[in-house]
Amino acid sequence: MERYILAHDIGTSGTKAVLFNTDTLTITGDCTESYPTFYPAQGQAEHNPEQWWKAVCTATKKLLEQTKVKAEQIAAISFSAIMNTCLPVDKNGKALRNAIIWADQRGESELPKLYAAADENAFYNITGHRINGTYAVAKMLWLKEHENEVFKKTYKFLQAKDFIIHKMTGAFVTDYSDASHVGIFNMHNKQYESTLLKDLGLFEDTMPEIKKSVDEAGLLSAEAARECGLISGIPVVIGGGDGCCATAGAGVYKPGMAYNVLGTSSWNGTLSKTIIHDPEKICFSLMHLDGIHYMPLGTMQSAGHSLEWLMNSVFPDFQTNKTARFTEINAEIDTLLKNGKHSSLIYLPYLMGERSPWWNPDARGAFIGLHPAADRAEIIKACMEGVAFNLKIILDSMEKNQGALSMRLIGGGGRNKTWLDIIASIWEKEIAIPEYILQATSIGAVLCAGIGLKIFPDFSAAEKINPIARVIQPNKALQNHYRTQYNLFIETYKALVPVYSKMRSAAS
Structure with missing residues (x-):
């Protein structure tokens, strides 16, 4: 049976x-x-x-x-x-x-x-x-x-x-x-x-x-x-x-392995044998399911939320026609990327304030660099890039404290190949996509039960349960542009910090 x-x-x-x-x-x-x-x-x-x-x-x-x-x-x-x-x-x-x-x-x-x-x-x-x-x-x-x-x-x-x-x-x-x-x-x-x-x-x-x-x-x-x-x-x-549970279900079971969850919110996580004290406090730490490893994390508020908000604004029928609209806009963005049509447009994905990396509840979303020729593809591409830049700050902090990390990605955003291509190019890393990206959290719970019943030896069983289905490679032709944009992204946020503070005072 x-x-x-x-x-x-x-x-x-x-x-x-x-x-x-x-x-x-x-x-x-x-x-x-x-x-x-x-x-x-x-x-x-x-x-x-x-x-x-x-x-x-x-x-x-x-x-x-x-x-x-x-x-x-x-x-x-x-x-x-x-x-x-x-x-x-x-x-x-x-x-x-x-x-x-x-x-x-x-x-x-x-x-x-x-x-x-x-x-x-x-x-x-x-x-x-x-x-x-x-x-x-x-x-x-x-x-x-x-x-x-x-x-x-x-x-x-x-x-x-x-x-x-x-x-x-x-x-x-x-x-x-x-x-x-x-x-x-x-x-x-x-x-x-x-x-x-x-x-x-x-x-x-x-x-x-x-x-x-x-x-x-x-x-x-x-x-x-x-x-x-x-x-x-x-x-x-x-x-x-x-x-x-997402960590385990994504197949991350030892130090050096890391993952991203690309959903409404998003986070990068990894494992460590020792407590990681981040001097900048960009990341925080949890205990892993095994009660032995520590789990450094950096969580941002509005990842898929940013994209969903923008798609709803651009396409009145988005909620009833999501697949077709993403197919349409992704084709337009892919053409921009293929033709090397770069833009300096910056999107700050802070619709609900921000946790990592800034820990600033007053931060707000912004497009910087809008111009009359900016079309919907350029604007939505900037949104995808802004989320990737914010996650890169978190990833850079983790690697500064722990060394190079191999990345994999789960969550609903893992179905968007165009967005994955942008993320891989901004992070300058290949990104492994497991077979189960929507059920990875549930697989973490499955692993707990299976290990408890001695059906599985340990959390490494995730490699068999949720194997890598494909790997996204970074586009090296985009990397110089994205390095410049990354620095500009950080500079833009820092320039707006005093403005955010004044906006809070004005609203109170």
Whole structure:
């Protein structure tokens, strides 16, 4: 009888269930169930955690029905999920309010408390992060200040996958990847930082036990099995945060290997045996799924978001005709590149402020160098280039601290060959594209379950599960032009920094 791993990727807009055949090492099918994001006020973003659970149960049932796989064939369940969530629950695991998710900004009001507890350098050296209001620790402080009755009733603060794991097993656990992104994790001793917690007036016993992502949280309970359409007793393996699962699923399993996720947002990530302290703090660090390696990352806000925004602006029918419109515009851009028609037009991709490399919430998007002859192909090409330039700053910083890195790329942007050609030429690197670029995060969860059950020896199994399908080579004829544009991109941003500050003051 064939055996399957059921992986759930709990995302911002929905949960994707994936069935992976452990005999053929292939994905048998997937099913996505959506849920809404609630915006109670400006800068706030929440999920109803019971809708996570409903989506997990519904997607599981639909997927089994679609694939004709029987519940008895499920060998294990595991997870990848959104990170930096703040969900307070009581002793029974019941949510005390909606989950405050990663996109929520309300923690900004609590930053003075974080700065009082640790200056920027001390915080970065301990946690691997800059002080930032989006981290779960800032949201916990917000609850303490603004919803103190909820705060006092809280038994545990959970991440998204941790809530589902409790629903399935009754356990209150998390993994190293999620724990390391909360903002109160000591990267040196790999434990919660008790002094920081004490100085912030938070309590270590409200944090779940930390285990490896490949560890078993427990067995699926009879009640949860009935709700999910499964059978009781299936091992539930913890899994990890989506960024770290993406690392594993992309096939990055040792230092020297790196990857990019080109989606709505985008990031570069790699692995290190030691803690990387970036003097410029361009990158931050998480713990990898194995609980051993460190994972330096640099994340930008508006990558695919920039391109989507611009395509919507240029093509009124873009949302209903995406494939045709991209085919059309990419052909025009390819002609510009082939004919060597270079432009000095610069696009700064800062529609929602920026994290890496600038960490400037006041930064805004801009086109610099527009002229009457600039057509849609030149403008959209500049958008693609601007995202690539911003990611190159992050990549250059990583290589400065760690040496040369081999790159691979996953995410929806990996389907756009024109954009990949531009990125490879700007980075001056070949870029390997794995077979599964949209399911790589789910494959990370599959790997956690497979290693936990000893089906796979370690994370290097990703080479067989998600092999390289093609390689994008840089266009050497473009490199001199792009080197000049890269420097101009950086100079343009720096010139606008005082303008951004004045714009913030004018809007307040």
